[in-house]
Amino acid sequence: MAPELLDVSRDGSVLTITLNEPRRRNPLSLAMREELLALLEQVAADDGVRAVVLTGAGTIFCAGGDIASMSDDRAAGSHRLRVFNQVMEALVGLPKAVVAAVEGGAFGAGLSLMAACDHVVAAEDAVLRSSFGGIGLGTDGGLSWTLPRRVGYGRAAEIVMFGDPLDAVEARRIGLVERVVPAGTALAEAQARAALLAARSRPALAANKATLNTGGSLHDVLEAEKHHQLDLMAGADFAEGRAAFAERRPPEFRA
Template sequence: MDFVDVVDSGGVRTLTLNEPKRRNALSLEMRVELRDAVRAAMDDARCRVVVLTGAGGFFCAGGDISSMSADPAAGEYRLRVLSELAEALAGGPKPVVAAVEGGAFGAGLSLVALADHVVAADDARFCASFGTIGLGTDGGLSWSLPRRIGRGRATEMIMFGEVMEAAQAQRIGLVERLTAPGTALEAAQHRAALLAARSRDALAANKAALSGAHADLTALLATEKEAQLTLLAGPDFAEGRAAFFEKRKAVFPA
């Protein structure tokens, strides 16, 4: 794999998003590789727990804006891959532990919210940054985030798109464990090893029960996809994308 590193150790499989020069932005190629790696982990008897992290001191900056376009076919495929990745993370039988350094923005936050356990550096930041470029949520965030932090707080995070510090993220339940900067992966792998020593069947049963009606996520993903395809073809995203590359604040039409 070119964009996802896979390392096994004692039943713990660590998947590392590996394009640090771009803060591990989720290009189509990375989405495909990560989806396939998560699916393989969920099906592999040697793997008992999955750890998801990012290289270079940053978890994930979100979707790769440079590869987004208004083309419906391209957008549909890109979002379908992300939906399949979300379903593999949430619906697979193995626990997923996220190790967050630096930050998790946009679709990166979606990945974090889908994890069963989140360990973050105490200087990490979190942001549902979709609205700043004129897009809605994807990756199941409007399903997973309210389940983690409650509807009111999830609505605030998604609608306002404000950056949240790690301490607040822990207080509201987005993060379970805080650790010193540079040690999130080590701490997450330690937590994952504790899970790997537990009953595989019990973990799978508990995850299935805690995730609730998985069909609801499937329906939500379809709703998100249709809305996102419309937004990708609209003027607000065109302005948001231009503003991103011009390093200015987007000015959306009234």
């Protein structure tokens, strides 16, 4: 069944996923979370997709959770959070690069979604905010894990605990986003960046992403790097890369 709250388009090996409920500022309702999870599972298995762009329709990337549907029903809340956790694990674990295109802003769970992407392009007038505390909630969607990894503990604590809005320029300065572009151009820039990634070695990108997201000690990371590197050295893309280096030409990765 085709998703109803997501718009999906493809240009070559770049897939663009658009949160598509602009009238409500693209809230992460349970239905949208379920559609996104199913789609990410399909994308993970599709070798024809080499990079993903995630964006929101209309004037804002994502306003956060669907507050109107929340209640003190613990079972319902547990289910909603469990699905969101699965979305985040699928997004971070996706063996392809994910580029976020942020227009307008990302708030609460929308910020969590953005921070879980590998590369973020934000419009210069975008506003980012951890708005959970303003309605008496804590973070979810893995923000307590992704945010310190992006900006460090002190800045992450300030962003979460005070809940002050950040403009795109400041977000770029502290490492929360990677690129700031003129308003209205975030999607085009994100798609261009994704196309560059799609031209690179898919197995190598998947290995790099997995290694960067490896937790634990230095030893754990070194072991993960060794594991992936040995597999890559036996693969077709390394053979092509080595040949291209010797022949002084750009590599053509096809794996």
